[in-house]
Amino acid sequence: MSAMQEAFDRASGKKTPWNPSRKATARVKNPLPAPTSCPHCNGAVDLVNNSAIYGREYGEWPYAYACTAAGCGAYVGLHPFTAIPLGTLADGPTRAARKRAKAAFNPIWQSGRMTRGEAYAWLARALGIEKTEECHIGWFDVSTCQRVEQVIRESRQ
Ligand SMILES: [Zn+2]
Structure with a gap:
């Protein structure tokens, strides 16, 4: 899914976490790696549009890493125009x-x-x-x- 998303966003030129801005990415000091498992429940983590969390898109860069485990609810936003998490997943x-x-x-x-x-x-x-x-x-x-x-x-x- 994300490989397809990446190909699509690159082709369209649209900036998304799957096709991030190189400049914005280079500006982030001490970037944390993209999380793959939740620090609270060990569940798998997905990169999502934050409408999945808030019910509607929120902010100029409406994406988040979110835990997929039912009932956990941990997530973290991204540095604008990058795929770099702002911090660790928070419940x-x-x-x-x-x-x-x-x-x-x-x-x-x-x-x-x-x-x-x-x-x-x-x-x-x-x-x-x-x-x-x-x-x-x-x-x-x-x-x-x-x-x-x-x-x-x-x-x-
Ligand atoms: Zn979790």
């Missing part, structure tokens, strides 16, 4: 934990106290992540997200 609890971690973290750089890069460098140090470029909330599991909230709370004391 409901992981999505909620990442949302809370971002809500705690984003004000640090949005306030202008630090640049976004400085804020991530600080967070990486606080979490003991060696490389700042591997510090992405979209890559974190529930417990790491909880540590994000914790280190930010502690930094305020």
